[in-house]
Amino acid sequence: xxxxxxxxxxxxxxxxxxxxxxxxxxxxxxxxxxxxxxxxxxxxxxxxxxxxxxxxxxxxxxxxxxxxxxxxxxxxxxxxxxxxxxxxxxxxxx
Numbered sequence: 903x904x905x906x907x908x909x910x911x912x913x914x915x916x917x918x919x920x921x922x923x924x925x926x927x928x929x930x931x932x933x934x935x936x937x938x939x940x941x942x943x944x945x946x947x948x949x950x951x952x953x954x955x956x957x958x959x960x961x962x963x964x965x966x967x968x969x970x971x972x973x974x975x976x977x978x979x980x981x982x983x984x985x986x987x988x989x990x991x992x993x994x995x996x
Contacts (some may be wrong), residue, residue, distance in 0.1 A: 906957040940977040
């Protein structure tokens with residue numbers, strides 16, 4: 903159990919760092935870099951929660967899927983040429 907908790911903590915720390923980088927790019931108006939980082943982060947989370955031996959329980963996986971959805975919504979929002987998709991950086995951070 904301690905190994906899973908340690909692994910889980912390392913993953914969350916890594917994801918937190920990636921999220922900070924993505925939101926920094928986003929807030930600086932570096933759209934390409936922000937989209938790339940959001941995509942990478944969403945993919946890393948999806949890969950981990952879909953793994954056969956994921957260190958996350960069912961409730962944690964459900965929450966992580968919601969986080970992935972938020973990342974994808976923000977990515978889509980900032981890529982939208984016409985701004986029809988409006989999911990602000992502030993909404994993502996909250």
